[in-house]
Amino acid sequence: MKSAVETLSPTRAKLTVEVPFEELKPSLDAAYKKIAQQVNIPGFRRGKVPPQIIDRQVGRGAVLDEAINDVLPKKYIEALQENDLEPLAQPEIEMTKLEDNVVIEFTAEVDVKPEITLPDYDGIAAEVEDIEVTDEDVEEQTKALRERFATLTDVERPAAENDFVVLDLVALQDGEVVPGAEVSGMSYQVGRGGMIDGLDEALVGLSAGEEKTFSSQLVGGDLVGQDVEVKVKVTQVQEQELPAYDDEFAQLASEFDTAEELTADLRERLGRGKRLEQAAAARDAVLEALLDKVEIPLPEGLVADELTARRQNVEQQLAMAGITMEKYLEDEGQTVEEFEADLERRVRDAVAAQFILDEVAKKEEFGVDQNELSQHLVRRAQQSGQDPQEFANHMFAHNHIPELVQEILRGKALAAIVEGAVVKDASGNVVDLKNLRPDGTIGEPEAEAAEDAAAETESVDAEAAEETTEA
Template sequence: MKSAVENLTPTRAKLTVEVPFEELKPSLDAAYKKIAQQINVPGFRRGKVPPAVIDRQVGRGVVLDEAINEVVPAKYMEALQENELEPLAQPEIEVTKFEDNDGLEFTAEVDVKPQFELPSYEGIEAEVEDVEVSDADVDEQVQALRERFGTLTEVEREAADGDFVTIDLTAAKEGEAVEGGEVSGMSYKVGRGGMLDGLDEALLGMKADEEKTFSSQLVGGDLVGEDVDVTVKVTGVQEQQLPEVDDEFAQMASEFDTADELTADVRERLGRGKRLEQAAAARDAVLEALLEKVSIPLPETMVTDELNARRENVEQQLVYSGLTMEKYLEDEGQTAEEFEADLDRRVRDAIAAQFILDAIAKKEELGVDQQDLSSHLVRRAQQSGQDPQEFANHMFEHNHIPELVQEILRGKALAAIVETATVKDASGNVVELKNLQPDGTIGEPAPAVDEATDAPEASEDSEDSEESAPA
C-alpha cells in the first residue's frame, strides 16, 4: 500500500491511498466465504459454494464490493498511522479507481488535530482575586440559619416585605382564562422574587381576602413570554419570627455551645468555600495564560458543532427556567450579537485548551489507571444526579470510555501545569494550590523523599523525637 497526504488546511487533510490487487486477495477470500454462507446453490452445501459458482450466481461485482467495504476502512486506518494523523471526525471517502485484477485507489478527507509548537508551560504566572469573607457574607449565612428555625404567626395587617402570604393566582388573556394558569393555596414570601414580574409589588399592602390584578408575562406553558392579566387573592398573612442569635440558638441550631463559636464556624466554612472558588479561578487563569502563549488553528466544523451544542443547551435551560432568550439577554445586559461573540470566544478557547492539554498529556506520558476511571465515573454520575453503576453501564455500552479517559488525562495535564505555576492574589500573596484539600482546607506538605533511599528525609531533631515519643 502507498499513501500520500495533502494538507488542505491546517486542520483538514486529504489522504490518497493506493492498494495493489495482491493486498485485496485476503478480503476477496473473506467475501467469497461470507457470501457462500448466505446463498443456497443446488448440489453444494451451504458455505462450500466455489468462487466460480458464486461469480455466476451473484456476480463478481458483488464480491468485489464486499471486499472493498472491508479493505477500505482498514487501509484508511493504516494510512492515518503511517502519516501520523489524528482524526477528529468521520472521513469523507471516495473510491477514485478500481478495476478487477488491478489496484484500488481511494481518497479520504478528514478533519485532523492541528500541528503546533507546544509552548513552555512551567512556572506560568497568573493572578486571581483575594479570598475575602466579609461580615455581610457571615450575616447572610447566619440569617439563613435563623430562617430555618423561624416560626410563622398569623397577623391581621397589610402584607409587608418578608412576610409569608397564602395566595391564589389566576391568569387570563383577553378575558379568557389561561389553561394551566391557576394556582391555589400557595405559600409565598413577599420580596423573594423569581416567580412573576409584578407579583411582589402587587402583594405589598394587601390584606387577607383582598384581590388585585396586574399585568405580567407567563414563564411557562404555550403563552410563555406573552402579556397576561394576573389576579392575585391573599387568603392569609403570616409574620416570620426569627430567633435571636445567642448561645441558646447556637445550641439549638448547631453542635456549638456559644454564638461566637457558631459565627466563627460559619466564617471558617465560607472561607473554605471561597478558597475552592479561588482555586478554580486559578486553574482557569493559568490555562488562559498558557493559551495566550500559542496560536492554534481550529477545525471550523468542530467549532460549529460545539457552538450549536452549547447554544441548544442554553436554550433548553431557559425553557426549564421558564425564560425566553430575550428575557435572558435583558437580565444579562447583553445584545444577541454580544452573546454570540462571547459564546464563540468561549468555544474556541475550550477547543484550543483541549488540544494543548492533549499535547501536554502526551509529552508527559500521563496515564489513566482503573482507580482514576472509577473515581471519574462516580464524580460524573454525581454531577448528573445518576446512579454510579447505571451511569458506568451506559458509558461502557455506548463506548464513551475513551472520551472519559481523555477527560481524565486533560485534568491531570492541567493539574501538572497548575502545580508548577505561580499564582498570586490581588494583594500579592502566593495562592496555595498544591496542598489544597477537597474540603477547602490546606493540608500538610508531603514529606520530602531522599532520592537515594526513596525514604522520607529525617529532620535534624528526628532522633530526639524518637527518644521522647511514647512507647
C-alpha cells in the same frame, strides 16, 4: 496499501489511500457469503450459491459495494496510523478509483489535531484577587441560617416584598386553561422570582381573598414563549418572623454554645470557600497565561459543534429553572450579540486548552491507573446525580472510557502546570494551591478523602478498565 497525506490547513488533512485488490479478497469472500444467505435462486440451497451465479443474478456491483463498505473503514484507520494523524470528526470520504480485480482508491478529508510547539510552561506567573470575608458576607450567612428556622404568621394586610402568600394560579389562552399551568394552595415568597414574569408585581398589594389577572409568557411546556393570561388569587398573606440571633439560637441551630462561636465558625467556613474559589481562579489564570504564549489553530467545524452544544445546554438549564433567555440576558445586562461573542470566546479557549493539555500530557508521559479511573468515575457520577455503578456500566457499554481517561490526563497536565506556576494575590502574597487535586479539579482534603473512600467501595468493571488504560 499505499497512502499519502495532503495538508489542506493546519487543522484539516486529505488522505489518499490506494488498496490493491488482493487486500480486498477477504471482504469479497465475506460479501459473497452474506449475499448467498439472503437470495433465493432456483437450483441452489440458501447459502450455497456460487459467486459466478451471484454475479450474474445479483450483479458484481452489489458484491463490490458490500466488500468496499467492509474494508474501507479499516483501511482509513490504517492510513491515519500510518501518517500519525489524530482525527477530530467523521471524515468526508470519496471513492476516486475502482478497477475491478486491480485496485480501489479513495480520499478522506478530515479535521485533525494541529501540531503545537509547546512554550515553556514552568514558572508561569499569574495573579488573582485577594481573599476577603466581609461583615456583609457573614451577615448574609447568618440571615440565611435564621430563615431556616423562621416562622410564618398570618397578617391582615396587603402582601409586600418578602412576604409569603398562599396562592391559586391558572394560565389561560383564548379562554381555555393551559394544560399543566394550574396550581392551587401553593406557598410562594413575593420577590423570589423564578416562576412567571409579572407574578411578583401582581402579588404586591393583594390581600387575602383578592385576585389579579396579568399577561405573561410561559417558560415551559408545549406553549413555551407564547402569550397567556395569568389569573392569580391570594388566599393567605404571611409575614416571616426571624428568630433572634443569640446564644439560644446558636444552641438550636448548631453545635456551638454561643452566637459568637457560631459567627466565628461561619466566618471560617466562608474563608475556606473563598480559598477554594481563589484556587480555582488561580488555576484558570495560569491556563489563560499559558494560552497567551502560543497560537493554536482551531478546526472551525469542531468549534461550531461545541458552540451549538453549549448553547443548547444553556437553553436547557434556563428552561429547567423556568427562566427565558430574554430574562437571563436582561439580568446579566447582556445583549444577544454580547452573549454569543462571550460564548464563542469561551468555547475557543476551551478547545485550545484541550489541545495544549493533551500535548503536555504526552510530553510528560502521564498515565492513568485503575484507581484513578475509578475515582474519576465516582466523581463524575456524583456530579450528574447518578449511581456510580450504573454510570460506570453506561460508560463501558458506550465506549466512553477513552474520553474519561483523556479527561484525567488533561487534569494531570493542568495540575502539573499550576504546580510549577507562581501565583500571587493582588497584595503580593503567594497563593496556596494545596487543594488542587491530581486531576486538576479543586477540592477540600476531607472531601477528597471521602470521595476516595467512596471509590474504593464502588466496584466498576476492573478488567475492562485495565484493558482501556493499559497504554
